[in-house]
Amino acid sequence: MKFFIDTANIDEIKKAKQWGILDGVTTNPSLIAKEGITHKTRVQEILELVGDLPVSAECVESDYDKLIGEARDIASWAPNVYVKVPMTPTALEVVKELSPQGVNFNVTLVFSLPQALLAAKAGASFISFFVGRIDDMGSGEAAQNIADAVRMVKNYDFPKDPEILVASIRGPLQVTESIRSGAQIATIPYKIMEQLFHHPLTDIGVKNFYDDYVKATGKDVDLGAASL
């Protein structure tokens, strides 16, 4: 499963890149607003930083003519840009029009299996299935929904070979569920990526090995690199 980072923060992207686990970046207008910088400037900085990894940049227009113009513009920034559009009828018309022309789309705000099917039929490359917001509603359906969507994209033929991208991840459990479901991608906020390295038994194990080494040799070891 590919790990994307869900952020518009440059330091966080640098850190994930340094860990060697980064397969792509997703941004959205809320994440970019937090950075206090213009959308285009920040997306271009991210593109420069990550080379040819996929970077999703979201459209905000809703009218067809404006949205198709915005999508064309964003797609022109780099070949590895994935134009993010919400799961609306107008946005899917835009996907249907531009996807055969080589534009890669990430259809976002997908919460149900039929919505995922519509996005796949329109020609999406990534389908962003939100789990956190579904889990917030307490239905307990999120994990099953992703597994069903993964099976759906394998079972049928679609214009592009769409990948299920699990979004709105709020904790390590949802990462586990994404792996179990066979999702192709999970986009994970930095803080949660950091948590994934940890397990109480790993932390205790590192400390025990350290203590035994010091006891046996009398030499000290800098544990800095072993801890985040």
Ligand SMILES: O=C(CO)[C@@H](O)[C@H](O)[C@H](O)[C@H](O)COP(=O)(O)O
């Ligand atoms: O849609 C994508 C990725 O394609 C994400 O950037 C997506 O917008 C974010 O994961 C969500 O907006 C975060 O949602 P939440 O955790 O605030 O509910």
